[in-house]
Amino acid sequence: MKKLPIGLQTLEDLRKRNGIYVDKTEHIYKMVTEAGKFFFLSRPRRFGKSLLISTFKELFKGSKQLFEGLYIYMTNGSGLKNIPLFI
């Protein structure tokens, strides 16, 4: 059974520990490929900012195995590899 990912702020931890992940990768893919160039992420505490940034990091690193079964895995998500991300 999958667990709630309480306190897990990186996609790697969440996926390796079999945590529930609400798949946001469709929106992430659209942010990168269709939306603007700059984003200001202003969200309240515990709204998933760190996990989102970690998801970008893994995407741009090309960590394909972490995305198995998610929306972006079925798209050309791996083509996003090597876009630099500064955090």
Ligand SMILES: Nc1ncnc2c1ncn2[C@@H]1O[C@H](COP(=O)(O)OP(=O)(O)OP(=O)(O)O)[C@@H](O)[C@H]1O
């Ligand atoms: N898409 C998601 N699916 C499942 N759980 C999620 C998702 N996004 C965030 N969470 C969970 O919600 C909690 C808060 O996420 P995170 O630490 O990324 O938020 P934050 O906005 O960076 O918080 P803080 O303001 O405290 O730094 C964590 O337990 C994380 O695993």
Ligand SMILES: [Mg+2]
């Ligand atoms: Mg955070």
